[in-house]
Amino acid sequence: MAFPRASQALSRFTVLDLTRVRAGPTCARQFADWGANVIKIDALTEDGGEGMGGPRHGADFQNLHRNKRAMSLNLKHPMGVATFMRLAAKADVVIENYRPDVKTKLGIDYEAVRKVNPRIVYGSISGFGQDGPYHKRPGFDQIAQGMGGLMSITGAPGEGPMRVGIPVADLTAGLSCAMGILTALLEREVSGEGQWVQTSLLQAQIFMLDFQAARWLMEKDVAKQAGNNHPTSIPTGVFKTSDGYINIATTGGRIWERFCQVLGATEWIADPDYATAPARSKNRDALNAEINEHTVKKPTEHWVSELNAAGVPCGPIYSIDQMFEDPQVKHLGMAQKVPNDEGRDITLVNQPFTLSRTPSRMAARPPEFGEQTEEILSEFGFTDGEIADLRLHRVV
Incomplete structure (x- = not known):
């Protein structure tokens, strides 16, 4: 049975999802929810560990990975890299949020993928950027909130810096990367070539300061904590x-x-x-x-x-x-049930925008670890013998 698509809007695109934790999966979810063929590549390590960063059936993982399929792959094995390159040669998008040097060490960085597919749009999310003095530092949402200025203007005056109650740097970095990839896909229709889309938690957080950042750049006015008061519209x-x-x-x-x-x-x-x-x-x-x-x-x-x-x-x-x-929230359909064959009652957060002709829906539950490995490899032209050989060598 064909895998159900969440929408027809992006159904012509195939996305290889190498992401973990939150910022990257947030980006990939935008494509899955709008119907792209998103393939989540679960990291198959030598001990078989999943490296998910959270329980697979927990609310967080389920909300981030709906409408995707999954395959397992050991990218630390040369056969795993070769397998990935065969997938990338036919894909439209790769999304990753490794530390900047990891993908190069693995041999799956943008330049390497571009050699097998010049049309690839390669999205990268890092903590601080792909280069520069901090590029090797590990990224974490709260660190970006602090360095990006947000915590200095959040909370009550005199009570010290306060983090925002959601991982806003992670989420906005993921959405920014998705928007960048969509922009690159639109440009590809003109040039015929892909390109490398880069963003970071720090960049996304600074961008989201918006008028508070502009107040400093234009007027040299440093915003301070105002608690629940609006800084300019009073009361x-x-x-x-x-x-x-x-x-x-x-x-x-x-x-x-x-x-x-x-x-x-x-x-x-x-x-x-x-x-x-x-x-x-x-x-x-x-x-x-x-x-x-x-x-x-x-x-x-x-x-x-x-x-x-x-x-x-x-x-x-x-x-x-x-x-x-709230009746308006119910009317907007922000909580949506997810169909599944196991009788599990899954309700997740819906997309925040709608399209009149090609709407999004919760089409499929999040995949189990490597659930569709053989199905996906077959679609990309791998024979039964090749798949069996990959399993023999613990590559998938």
Whole structure:
């Protein structure tokens, strides 16, 4: 039976996925979820270890590797490298997140692959770049958050640096690499040639600073921690209600006036301490304290209803389980069940964008270790005898 594709959007592309842990698999998942033939190459070591970096049936692994097939391959064996090159000769994309020198030592770096397939688009994710003074350092998300400036602007003032609650450098590096590969595939339609796409956790994290980085580059203004307060739109932040907390964002004069009306504090509109944006910025702490005195009197649901009706941006602050119960989240289909033959109930996080003609779906559960090895090798032209020889030599 043919392997089910998640979409038709990228079904013409074959991707060899050499990635591990998170940043690389995040990149490869974008191609799998949009229908590419993604082949996860599980590292078959001499002792048969999988080198996965986490339990295969755990939530993290399952969420990263759906809609893929898997084959095992020992790239430390010369026959394994030769096998990989036969696969790469027919593939469109290779994705890897080894340390920069590892792929060269293995003999599967971009220049080596390009010799057998000039059309290959080769995506590489590292901690700090493929060259430069730090290129040999091991990469880790929290290290990139710190070196990329994010931790210095996250958390409450005076409480020291704070990491973000998700591996944002890993995730954005993976998405950046996917976007780079797609860009290179589009360019290949013009030139007929592939190219090497490179990104790193550090580059991705710095890019995601966005306007905070631009404030320094353009104005020499070093952003500091602001806690739950927005650095420029005031008042914007977290306010206590009678049964929890709420986010409220007032981003202009008209919204500020409507906000005051809903709270029943119309005197603030003309109060010189609060009447203008610069005044509200100067008196931020006092204003926040006064807002809290009003919001704490009624429950979150009341304020969400009243403020939204008045056109004031706001929203509840959910725990993750509460978030998935929200009717809009359910409408968007962000939790999707995955079909499987084992009766396991697998529900994973859906893609964040949709296409009208070629939608994505959860088509296949994540593969077991090397599950489709023989099937994949046969598709690439390996004979039964060749496959048996590879197994004999512990290459697959």
